Amino acid sequence: MAQTQVGQVKSQSISEQFIKAIPGLILVVLLAVAAMWGEGYLKANHKAFFEATLLNHILLAIIFGMIIRNTMGVPSVLEPGLKYSTILTKTGIVIMGTKYTLASLVKVGTVSMIFITIALFATVMLTFWLRKRYEMSDSLAGCLAAGFSICGVSATVATGPAVKAKGQEMAYTIATILIFGLIALFTFPALGKLMGLTQNQFGAWVGVGIVNSAQVLAAGMAYGHDAGLMAGIYNMGRVVLLPFVVLYVVMLVLKSDTQATSSINKSQFILDKFPVFVLAFLVAVLANTAGLFSKEEVKFAGETMNWCFALGFASIGLTTKFSDMKAAGKDGIILGFIVGAIKAVIALLIVKYLLPF
């Protein structure tokens, strides 16, 4: 009886949450529809402009959202519906699995994974080496190192509590990552064109050079369908390594505290932080490899994926406040941008001249 009552209270709170989210979700859907329509309109009527600016539905959804948030603002009644960007973009990534086969993953596989692994750990080392020149706490340096090496926000959230970072430091790191990503999102596609990168090269470059997962996919898809797929593979490669890199960062931050480092159960730490949604992505890849999806079904799944991304990115745009970014201060931003820029330049050279695409 008591259990039933607890269950009712819990289900009521979930339904209440859902009802509260509806107004915001309606706005998100409207923006996603406008972005989809906008891409179709540009493609049909201003093809040259579309090809030069690469303003696809994802970039348009972010731009529309940011314009609304930073000009007229968003009423508080809409806020609860804007919290689902991560769920929507991660769901898009799971569905993206139907676009790959096991053979395509293996083909990209070994060399790319070595490249990704070196890039991630080198970024952490570079951040800790450079941080001595800046005034900041160990915990902030740890958040920046994890955030700028792996997939931005998730890595920061996974690292923050483990290195005893304050909420403010985590928010600061996330703001820095998002500012860097926004600049990269709108400049990397043009740079890719300037450098004459192929679709695969560009996808691999942004997969390492841009930090936030959502922004990696947005930039890849802005460059083209195949670049988006390659960026997706690289992103998954990074995501899988998240618990290992976070563990490394935590060990570096706590290295002076030998009692704290020895008390960490490393295998449990990795298990706790493993991003299990990756498994659903792999199941989708395996199902497609086994021929469980027809061509039409893969196409339909692709459209569903586009909608997930459009909705997710509209939410991201609607929650991006320029004032928060301004308030983030300068030392962390300078360090983050230096690390991000060095990583992007080195990754560009490796992708362009060394990787076998």
Add this chain to the structure above:
Amino acid sequence: MTEKNSALDEQRAADRKVRKQDYMVISLGIVLLLVAKIMA
């Protein structure tokens, strides 16, 4: 000791939140893939 425990609790709570979100993503992803199979 209490400070250490509260940091550990905070870390576990953050991990649980992310894990819960991942389970939602997996469920939604499977539903949408099934929808794709039925509707296509």
